[in-house]
Amino acid sequence: MDASNWFSDAKLDAQSSEPLYQQIADMIIKKIRHHVLAPGTKLPPERELAALFDVSRTTAINAYRALERQGWVRTRVGSGTYVERHATDNGGRREADEFKGAAPLMPWMELFAARPQSPLSTILRDLVAAPLAEDNIALAAGMADPNTFPIATMQRLFAEQAGETAPSDFGHIPTEGYGPLRHAIATGLAVKGIDVTGEQVMTFAGSQNGLYLLARVMLEPGDYVIVEAPTFIGAVQVFQGAGARLLSLPVSEGLDLALLEDYLIRYRPKFFYINPTFHNPTGRVLSERLRRDLLEVAARYRLVIVEDDAYSELFYHQPPPPPLKAADGYGGVVYLNTFSKLLFPGLRVGYLAASPTLINRLALEKQYIDLHTSNISQWLLHGYLKSGELPGHANRVRALYKKRRDALAQALRQYCGNDLSFSIPDGGFYLWCRIEGPLTARDLLHEAIKGGVSFVPGDAFYRTPEMGGQQFRLCFTTHPEPLLAEAARRIGDTLRRMTKTRRPAAGSVAVQPII
Amino acid sequence: MDASNWFSDAKLDAQSSEPLYQQIADMIIKKIRHHVLAPGTKLPPERELAALFDVSRTTAINAYRALERQGWVRTRVGSGTYVERHATDNGGRREADEFKGAAPLMPWMELFAARPQSPLSTILRDLVAAPLAEDNIALAAGMADPNTFPIATMQRLFAEQAGETAPSDFGHIPTEGYGPLRHAIATGLAVKGIDVTGEQVMTFAGSQNGLYLLARVMLEPGDYVIVEAPTFIGAVQVFQGAGARLLSLPVSEGLDLALLEDYLIRYRPKFFYINPTFHNPTGRVLSERLRRDLLEVAARYRLVIVEDDAYSELFYHQPPPPPLKAADGYGGVVYLNTFSKLLFPGLRVGYLAASPTLINRLALEKQYIDLHTSNISQWLLHGYLKSGELPGHANRVRALYKKRRDALAQALRQYCGNDLSFSIPDGGFYLWCRIEGPLTARDLLHEAIKGGVSFVPGDAFYRTPEMGGQQFRLCFTTHPEPLLAEAARRIGDTLRRMTKTRRPAAGSVAVQPII
Known part of the structure; x- marks a missing residue:
């Protein structure tokens, strides 16, 4: 891969007291540390580096010299400049050396599982916190506008309600979620036509956590999963991380049921991940007619539908049609949602409504991951739902x-x-x-x-x-x-x-x- | 396995308005739902069931009849009573039937990955929330005493500090943790002799989450891991879930360095998980001398040590010796800790101090699991650390x-x-x-x-x-x-x-x- 692509977002600060060559070197170090530039990658020739950053060739040469002095790159005469084999560990060594006597440091890069269990991508992380x-x-x-986050309300609720709660509610709670919150969510779902009890609701750390749990519990390498194209990248990466093969169903005003049936017959996929309402990224809403048709096919083929409903509360005209789960007559729809879009992502509370059998298995898996989701977040959210502030x-x-x-x-x-x-x-x-x-x-x-x-x-x-x-x-x-x-x-x-x-x-x- | 073992903790309530046979039936349903009694399991004969619960044989027969009526068990004449093949789904069906027309329901048990990716055990879940x-x-x-949880202080801090924080701190934050908290933790570690920057600290959802991430990033099926015997069950299960083979090092006043070296030479283990201070469950404290000897061996063999330090703040006489990480001259010690024991588990905040190379890789994995840990928990904890309340x-x-x-x-x-x-x-x-x-x-x-x-x-x-x-x-x-x-x-x-x-x-x- 052409390493110059990696600097497409680079921007130097001419006003900074740090010399330009050092700014360039720092950017390259960051890419190496973040494994964007892998050990052994050939870096752009000095002339090209100079052009990329719009600096003199001397500045480019000085950047590479600084990197070489610090052990990040190696220049091979007549061949070019390459990222060092153990560049990231050398970087680690420098930090350690500052406070410790020199000792041969651990080659951390070599200690990781050779076959990564998830794809090595920084897309999600960069999206949530890119500098x-x-x-x-x-x-x-x-992301919702941070100025809309109801922090002041939460503050007031915390002050008002902490006394009403048994201290043990801040100890360990069931892996399936904080009981009162699960029941409050079930009550809220009734408004959408989804008729479930608290036992049919499970909470977790954002819908990402739910997708991860579903992948862990349901997918084995080689399993097929149908996704829309385009679709939410976090889901694609989790399914691929579990070794699944993805089948794409193009997103349009309609829904290609013939292609869906073809996939169902040919591949017997484990589930279909769909975002029927205000689809990410296209905004598409599946019509009531198409929802009925999809459910009819799904029930006939015993297809599990994972319905991601993160955006349905954010309608700007009429409320959208009810979720697929509301008309789930065969028990195969897993309804997934989050409070990140409507309230704020820092709560890290998502939930699903599904068969208790599935919830039990997901909880068996979640206990190994984090025992349970933050009580503070769940307890605050429950207080917020109880306060009646949400509709406003x-x-x-x-x-x-x-x-x-x-x-x-x-x-x-x-x-x-x-x-x-x-x-x-x-x-x-x-x-x-x-x-x-x-x-x-x-x-x-x-x-x-x-x-x-x-x-x-x-x-x-x-x-x-x-x-x-x-x-x-x-x-x-x-x-x-x-x-x-x-x-x-x-x-x-x-x-x-x-x-x-x-x-x-x-x-x-x-x-x-x-x- | 003898199913009667599963009822060893059973206790009927003679005062309850619910008849005894129904109480027994409910207990059995719970065991089936929780997969403790798998489909096909033979249940105790009626006479034995009666003895187990100290009830009449009629009551035992009525319990089985109730279960059979609801589709949980099937009695085969001359053979006995067995858990139904799709018992948990039948349970789901009853719930669904209450609000939906009958339809052939999804056989959820059959849809899970055939080879579970983690051991199917409820030990951890039962420990944290057993009724x-x-x-x-x-x-x-x-568990710490819930009456010691500093909820009132947190309440006050939330009221006082929410205004000082940028709303975006409640949006998405870096996967590695909330920056100010990472730096506050690094400052706290200096007191223990651990000299790290905030970049060498990562936070996650309790130390269980850290162990899970380490297992995901470092272990492949067949890898060896050394654990103490006895040791923390949550660690054992996570390592086994990653397919690792565990080597046991007996816990005693000393440390069997000869056996450790034998393991290192024979098996080249990925790491050694140790709880050197106020060991769970034995309370053992590794002496300063043994810590030095262990580090010497570890540095020589390039052995990664995962040091779980959850209890070191809870000393009742002299403070214990400094953690292994404080004398880590070779960069191979991963220091793991939590606020669950000292403050309260509902925060779900643990952390590690380690090489930035390792932290980067752990964060690449964590983004798929939950993007990042609850900001509310991290932000509150940071406020608490800043307030100076912790030493008191x-x-x-x-x-x-x-x-x-x-x-x-x-x-x-x-x-x-x-x-x-x-x-x-x-x-x-x-x-x-x-x-x-x-x-x-x-x-x-x-x-x-x-x-x-x-x-x-x-x-x-x-x-x-x-x-x-x-x-x-x-x-x-x-x-x-x-x-x-x-x-x-x-x-x-x-x-x-x-x-x-x-x-x-x-x-x-x-x-x-x-x-």
Whole structure:
């Protein structure tokens, strides 16, 4: 892989007291530490490095010299500069040496399981906590606006309710979740037409934790799983980490039931992971008719449906149709949800509604992972649900996000015109955009980051990264309208500049045999 | 396996308005739901069931009839009563039928991965949240006294500090942990002689979560891991769940370095999991001399040491020697700790101090499991550490637990006399007892539960359950002194009664070939 790609988001600070060569060296060290640049990777030639960062060749040479002095890279005469075999451990050694006598340090990289049990990707981590330039407008992560987080209410509830709770509620609690919260969730689900008891509800640390548990309990290497294409990347990675083979069902206004049946007959998949309402990333809502048809096929083929319903509360017009689980007559729908989108992600509370048999098995697995989810989070959330504050909060964020959705859409039309197409979703967090022209979203992102705006290129939402070249996702909920308008302006500027210079797409590199 | 063993902890409530046969049926349903009684298991004959529960044969027959009516068991004439093949799903069906038209329900038991990815044990879950008789004195779980939990302080801190925090701190944060908490932990570690930066600290959901992550990142099926015998059951189960083969190093006052070297040469183990200070369950403290010797061997053989230090703050005389990590000159010690024992388990915050290379890899894995640990818990804990309340709290619980340790020891001497031996630990949570005589701890527990006291039989702390037959663990921190004395009296009564009747040990059942 071309290492220069890894520096596409790089940005030097000319005002910094740190010399430019050192800034470049630090960026490279970070990529090595984060295993983005693997040991043995060939780094760009000095001339190319200079061009990438728009610095003099001397600066590039000095950056490589500094890295070599510290043991991060090695220059082979006539061949180039390579990441050292034990670069990350040498880095570790320097830290240790500062406070300890020299001793041959542990080669940690060599001690990890040779076959990683999960794909080595930083996509999820980078999405939730990517450090970027200070004035960058991040439309990448799917995050509620932090200013809407009901922290003050939680504060008040904590003060009011802590006395009412038995201290033992802050000790160990059942792995399946905090009892009163499970029952409060079951009560809330009745409003959506899902008729379950607290025993049919399990809580865990965000819906990511639920997806992980489902993968651990249900999947063996080689099992098939159907996913939508595009879909939530966190699910794809967890299923792939369990060794599953993924079958893609394209997302459109409809649902390709013929292809679904073909998959069911051919592959007997373990389950179908679907996000029927305000789909991430496209915003699609499955119609009531299609929901009925899907359930009919699923019941006939005994297909387990994992229904991810993270966005259904965030509707900006009519409430969406009831979840699939509400019409689950065959007991095969696992309903998965989270409080991260409606309240805030720092709670780390997600839940599912499903057969007690499944919940029991998931709990048997969860005990090894963390015994149970934070009582503090579960107890606070229960207090919040009990307080009756949620409906008002939901109404407030719906009104806020609807205005933001419209503001971003309008600004994109103004600044990007016909270079960009998108449709306006009736709910959820995202605008799913397509570049009209040969430019790829990765190339656009490369330049847009320099211009101070970031987003997720569409290929991140596909099982195989070569798809979705022209698409990208913008989250419209995190920032206020003026920032959204400025972000659209920056995207528009970048688009226009790049369309003019007709930079060739980077995706067209041929596979070169190594001889 | 003899199904009657599964009802050894059963206790009927003669005062209840629920008939006895229904109470028995409910207990059996629970065992089936919890997969303790697997589909196809033969249940005890009616006469034996009656004897087990000390009820009439009619009551036993009625219990089985009720179960059969509800589809949980099937009686085969001339053969006996068996758990139904799809009993748990039939249970699910009944629930579903209440609100849905009948439809062939999903056979959930058949959909799970055929080879479970973790051992199917409920030991951990039962320890943290086992429902027992109301007057039972539970000395089983290793839990701080809920009345010491500093909830009121947390309440005040939440009210005072929520305003000082950026709302984005309640959004997504780095997988490695909440930055300010990581730095506060690093500062705290300096007091123990561990010199690390916040980047060398990672937080997670209790030390169980850290053990799970270590197993995921470091272990492949067939890898060797050295554990102490006895040791913490949660660690053993996680390592076995990763397919590791465990090598046992017996716990004594010393440390068998010759056997350790033998293991190192023969098996090249991935790591050695050790709890050097106030060891769970024995209370042993490794001397400074032995710590030096162990580190010398470890550095020479490049052995990774996973040092579980959960109890070192809970000393009742002199502070213990510094952790192994404080003298880690070769970078091979992973220091693992938790706030569950010193503060309260409901926080679900543990941490490790280790090489940034290892932390990076653990975070790559953790992103799939839960993205990151609860911000609410981490933020509250950080506020608590910052407030300077911890040293005072630690002093208070030390004084409290020291008195409890002494009270339990004195009462055991008074009520059990020479039937029980134990030594008094200088810190930690546990008295590790041995029955002097042929009686096994499982048999004692069987009867003691009827008498209203529970504990963990020693074999639960060994890799292979046939060891430790006479030993058991009592936790002395959860309850006040009068309850501890009463617990000792109940154990003493049970011991005396059983020693008199000379009940044969149940462990001596010969293996019967199935023909």
